[in-house]
Amino acid sequence: MTDKNTRHKKSMEKQKAKVDDKIAKADEERGVVILLTGDGKGKSSSAFGMVMRSIGYGHKVGVVQFIKGVQLSGEEIFIRDKHPEVDFYQMGTGFTWNTQDRDSDIAAAERTWVEAERMLQDDSLRLVVLDELTYMLAYKYLDEDTILNAIKNRPREMSVIVTGRGGGSGIREVADTVSEIKDVKHAFRAGVKARQGVDL
Template identity: 50%
Template sequence: MTDNNSANDSEKNLDQKNAQHKKRMQAVKEKVDQRIDSAQEERGLIIVITGNGKGKSTSGFGTVARAVGHGLKAAVIQYIKGTWACGERSLLENAGVGFEVMGTGFTWNTQDKTQDIAAAQQVWLKNKKLLQDESIDVVLMDELTYMVAYKYIELDEVLEALKNRPVNQHAIITGRGCHRAIIDLADTVSEVQSIKHAFDNGIKAQKGIDW
């Protein structure tokens, strides 16, 4: 009898826990459903992915890949990019994604500010045209934040171009130290923080993982 009573008590406790869990989950579902019902506006988003951690460009390219997978048309502008191979470009160009690449690499490599400004301005002109093109659904501006921070591209020009882009066009900006004015304008902002990085422990950048 004692064993039967213990089994019955355990079963009752389990039933109570299940009932409490169901009640909590139902309350969560109701809140989520309310948020979904209230979020009915459809328009292009400004998405900023900033911070000191690894994964900003990766996230941006992942969003482009998702968009292309849904049949959207995307374009990519890469500001801090040299002539080395780019796995994302190799993949996405085959999927119809257009690329504009600054091509000078890191500023500590060129050590020529005048050349860097000229290269940035040349790519920015193409960038602005993409931000005016209603046929482009998604524009990824990879590492644009550096161009604004270095004053290679005027902040006001960037803000104006973002504000005046086609209403349904999504704009994604990546890079460290995003200017507060761009963050304020953005709809979604994510900050990627570094906890550990292999490079800090003397491990070289890996093909297919880091580039």
């Protein structure tokens, strides 16, 4: 047992030294761009986890939800009821396969982008979430260069989280961190209804 404990201690000491070295080398202080993508569940949930984290530190936060907004969600209830100080805007048209009206969807996306661009220029915001923005690029509802330039030219201390499937390589290139969530198994495909507090 003593030998096992000794080996474990030495292994953890080496690991700690590596982590400490990486922390020491990370000396640049600025906001980051995070892309949460992939076919799996949890992209928006992860983004709202970071919203809660940022609020916890007393930071000002902005959230723009593309696509969503017809069906009430838990995150909307939480923000509107508990944190009205969050700058929160929803496109409000629902999913594109529900509207089936491309011109109307483009007009809604453009109106919503005006609000997103305003937030991306607001140096009082430490975090801006652009939820489901990648769909707007995938469907070509918004101009990619306009979006990328706005993200690149945001205030230095602002972090931006972009969520959604697809959307091309442009966002990946400007992002500092890219996480791809893989769809391994989903209850919905087994006939289980979406559940409040988990899916909604």
